[in-house]
Amino acid sequence: MSTVFQTQQLAALNASNGWLTAINEAGKAAFAEAQWPSRKTEAWKYCSLKALADHAFDAAATASTTAEQLAEITQIAGLDAYQLVLVNGQLQAELSSAMALSQVSLFSGADAEQQTLIADRLQQARLQPGHHLFNDLNDAALADGVLVQIGKNSRLDKPLQLVSISTGDNHVVNSRVIVVLETGAELTLIEQFASLANDSSFTNNQTEVLVGDNARFNHYRLNLMESDARFIGTTLVDLQRDANYDSFHLGLGSVLTRNDLIVNHNVGGSHAEIAGVYVPKDSQLVDFHTDIEHRVAHCTSNEVFRGIINDQAKAVFNGRIHIHKDAQKTLAELSNKNLLLTNKAEINTKPELEIYADDVKCAHGATVAQLDNKARFYLQSRGIGEQEAQVMLSFGFINELLDGLKVEAIGDWLRPVLAHRFGRDQVFSAEQTGDL
Amino acid sequence: MISIKNLHAKVEDKPILKGLNLDIKPGEVHAIMGPNGAGKSTLGNVLAGRDGYEVTEGSVVMNGKEMLELEAEERAREGLFLAFQYPVEIPGVSNLEFLKASVDAVREHQGKPALDSVNFLKTAREKIKSVNLDQSFLKRGVNEGFSGGEKKRNELMQMMMLEPQLCILDETDSGLDIDALQVVANGVNAMRDPNRSFIVVTHYQRLLDYIVPDYVHVLADGKIVKSGGKELALELEEKGYGWLENGEA
Numbered sequence: 111m112s113t114v115f116q117t118q119q120l121a122a123l124n125a126s127n128g129w130l131t132a133i134n135e136a137g138k139a140a141f142a143e144a145q146w147p148s149r150k151t152e153a154w155k156y157c158s159l160k161a162l163a164d165h166a167f168d169a170a171a172t173a174s175t176t177a178e179q180l181a182e183i184t185q186i187a188g189l190d191a192y193q194l195v196l197v198n199g200q201l202q203a204e205l206s207s208a209m210a211l212s213q214v215s216l217f218s219g220a221d222a223e224q225q226t227l228i229a230d231r232l233q234q235a236r237l238q239p240g241h242h243l244f245n246d247l248n249d250a251a252l253a254d255g256v257l258v259q260i261g262k263n264s265r266l267d268k269p270l271q272l273v274s275i276s277t278g279d280n281h282v283v284n285s286r287v288i289v290v291l292e293t294g295a296e297l298t299l300i301e302q303f304a305s306l307a308n309d310s311s312f313t314n315n316q317t318e319v320l321v322g323d324n325a326r327f328n329h330y331r332l333n334l335m336e337s338d339a340r341f342i343g344t345t346l347v348d349l350q351r352d353a354n355y356d357s358f359h360l361g362l363g364s365v366l367t368r369n370d371l372i373v374n375h376n377v378g379g380s381h382a383e384i385a386g387v388y389v390p391k392d393s394q395l396v397d398f399h400t401d402i403e404h405r406v407a408h409c410t411s412n413e414v415f416r417g418i419i420n421d422q423a424k425a426v427f428n429g430r431i432h433i434h435k436d437a438q439k440t441l442a443e444l445s446n447k448n449l450l451l452t453n454k455a456e457i458n459t460k461p462e463l464e465i466y467a468d469d470v471k472c473a474h475g476a477t478v479a480q481l482d483n484k485a486r487f488y489l490q491s492r493g494i495g496e497q498e499a500q501v502m503l504s505f506g507f508i509n510e511l512l513d514g515l516k517v518e519a520i521g522d523w524l525r526p527v528l529a530h531r532f533g534r535d536q537v538f539s540a541e542q543t544g545d546l
Numbered sequence: 547m548i549s550i551k552n553l554h555a556k557v558e559d560k561p562i563l564k565g566l567n568l569d570i571k572p573g574e575v576h577a578i579m580g581p582n583g584a585g586k587s588t589l590g591n592v593l594a595g596r597d598g599y600e601v602t603e604g605s606v607v608m609n610g611k612e613m614l615e616l617e618a619e620e621r622a623r624e625g626l627f628l629a630f631q632y633p634v635e636i637p638g639v640s641n642l643e644f645l646k647a648s649v650d651a652v653r654e655h656q657g658k659p660a661l662d663s664v665n666f667l668k669t670a671r672e673k674i675k676s677v678n679l680d681q682s683f684l685k686r687g688v689n690e691g692f693s694g695g696e697k698k699r700n701e702l703m704q705m706m707m708l709e710p711q712l713c714i715l716d717e718t719d720s721g722l723d724i725d726a727l728q729v730v731a732n733g734v735n736a737m738r739d740p741n742r743s744f745i746v747v748t749h750y751q752r753l754l755d756y757i758v759p760d761y762v763h764v765l766a767d768g769k770i771v772k773s774g775g776k777e778l779a780l781e782l783e784e785k786g787y788g789w790l791e792n793g794e795a
């Protein structure tokens with residue numbers, strides 16, 4: 111039995127997209143047959159899809175926006191980056207920097223060699239653990255995408271900032287990004303998802319990354335959409351020998367924000383550093399499903415997620431670590447801490463460890479934390495009221511992770527945004543404290 | 547300034563303070579010494595209003611107000627300041643944002659005009675310099691990753707920003723080298739004022755060479771068992787506390 115959503119999406123698919131037809135067909139067949147997830151579907155147990163199932167989506171985007179509006183929501187003040195802007199899935203050359211444009215290719219403009227590379231990545235993605243029906247839909251609808259390729263021992267001198275904005279009410283955007291870092295390459299990529307207020311469209315994103323031997327990839331995935339936006343995103347990361355993946359994930363919160371992150375340690379010596387923050391409020395839902403696959407020996411991973419859940423919002427964190435039988439000498443750490451600000455706020459947190467190798471170190475912890483009484487007393491002993499102390503400490507709980515960001519401008523920019531969320535505006539601007 | 551009468555307090559149902567009396571006049575510096583576990587830090591915590599310290603008897607009147615009825619933050623706003631023996635680390639809360647919130651709250655209560663962020667920053671820079679900490683400490687998390695000595699100097703810096711009436715320094719000298727000790731002592735001495743009083747808790751007479759007290763008290767088993775002038779500190783350093791406790795018991 112398919113849902114209205116499935117029927118509508120199938121009907122909206124284009125007949126053929128040239129060399130992508132094979133993947134379109136595979137996705138379409140799987141999507142048509144897929145069971146709509148329910149509370150009995152393990153991977154979606156706490157993630158209600160009501161916001162999709164009960165919603166009538168239109169085929170095409172209608173709303174129009176001004177360049178000023180767009181500029182306002184794409185800016186990260188203080189960030190010096192090459193910007194690439196996609197509006198409702200369409201690349202906006204006039205809003206993008208020439209340098210950024212020269213660094214990326216569209217699938218639609220791919221040469222034969224790139225087509226082979228892309229097709230291979232797309233095929234690989236279909237075999238990944240946790241593959242779900244929205245990945246199938248993404249394959250089925252795939253007509254274009256963004257390819258970022260950094261050549262051997264090369265790097266961009268600034269971060270690449272990829273902004274995806276949805277502006278129209280009610281449409282569906284399937285977006286696809288493929289990143290390939292060749293041996294010794296380096297890239298900082300900021301994926302920023304934004305929407306206009308009251309935009310209730312659905313973004314179904316998939317980003318696939320291949321980090322080659324000894325390459326370094328710094329990745330920021332920022333879900334900054336307004337409350338009505340629906341978002342489901344998958345990030346697939348393949349790490350080759352001595353590859354380094356350093357990432358930060360933010361879920362500001364919306365009626366549906368679901369993120370899956372799968373990191374594959376494919377060859378020895380690779381390291382993954384993963385941090386994340388989610389702060390849903392009102393009736394929002396944020397779900398992070400992460401899966402670290404230690405397939406080979408001598409790899410390390412460190413994952414820290416923190417959430418603050420306000421009002422009657424709901425958050426889900428499922429952190430899987432899978433240490434395969436040959437993955438000896440693995441070091442894997444996972445920590446998830448949550449603060450519930452009201453007694454209606456909800457968190458479902460679950461570490462999921464599957465360990466088949468015997469010589470490994472794997473530490474994990476998932477907690478619903480209490481604010482530290484000692485810290486609160488310290489603030490009060492300096493004249494700060496109990497309520498304000500509570501707010502400062504809640505903000506501090508996640509700001510700790512912002513303090514650790516490599517691209518400081520992102521932390522500086524997010525700090526006031528998040529502080530405002532907790533009802534306490536920051537007094538000092540980044541400019542004021544810049545020289546400290 | 548402050549009058550502590552017959553103070554009794556329990557921690558986790560265990561009596562720690564057992565009838566403590568202390569009178570401090572404006573401008574005075576009182577040193578409190580005494581063996582480990584005597585209740586010196588407990589006194590500081592009780593005065594500052596920490597949860598879990600249950601006062602069973604007695605009164606603490608500061609400038610005509612009963613302190614024991616006030617919340618911790620209200621006492622701070624009234625001008626009571628405790629420099630902690632073990633300051634806590636609060637990662638994620640920047641020293642600067644914390645200090646501003648603190649100074650704002652205290653000044654507002656005292657009817658002083660608020661400092662705007664520019665003036666505040668200027669003052670904070672001066673003060674942090676005067677305690678010999680790098681400016682970058684302003685931006686860091688409160689005490690986060692600070693060494694023992696850096697934490698103590700950060701306490702002093704807060705004290706300077708808040709300009710309290712009664713300053714309680716709980717072993718602010720412990721673990722400091724002579725240079726750092728001088729920084730702390732100079733800071734305290736610069737704040738000495740006919741209207742400001744100090745309680746200086748220490749184990750070492752050394753500090754009292756720099757911060758010369760008007761009185762020295764010995765706190766043992768929850769009470770002041772002996773009081774004297776600054777020469778008492780020398781005597782204590784020489785003889786220890788044994789002779790007193792035995793004598794009084």
Ligand SMILES: Nc1ncnc2c1ncn2[C@@H]1O[C@H](COP(=O)(O)OP(=O)(O)OP(=O)(O)O)[C@@H](O)[C@H]1O
Binds near residue numbers: 562581584587589
């Ligand atoms: N939070 C607490 N929980 C349990 N016992 C406590 C607590 N705080 C203090 N105590 C106990 O109260 C007694 C007095 O402790 P306090 O810290 O006041 O001593 P002190 O005189 O400051 O010692 P020191 O010179 O070692 O700092 C000790 O026996 C201590 O174990």
Ligand SMILES: [Mg+2]
Binds near residue numbers: 586587631716717
């Ligand atoms: Mg003590």
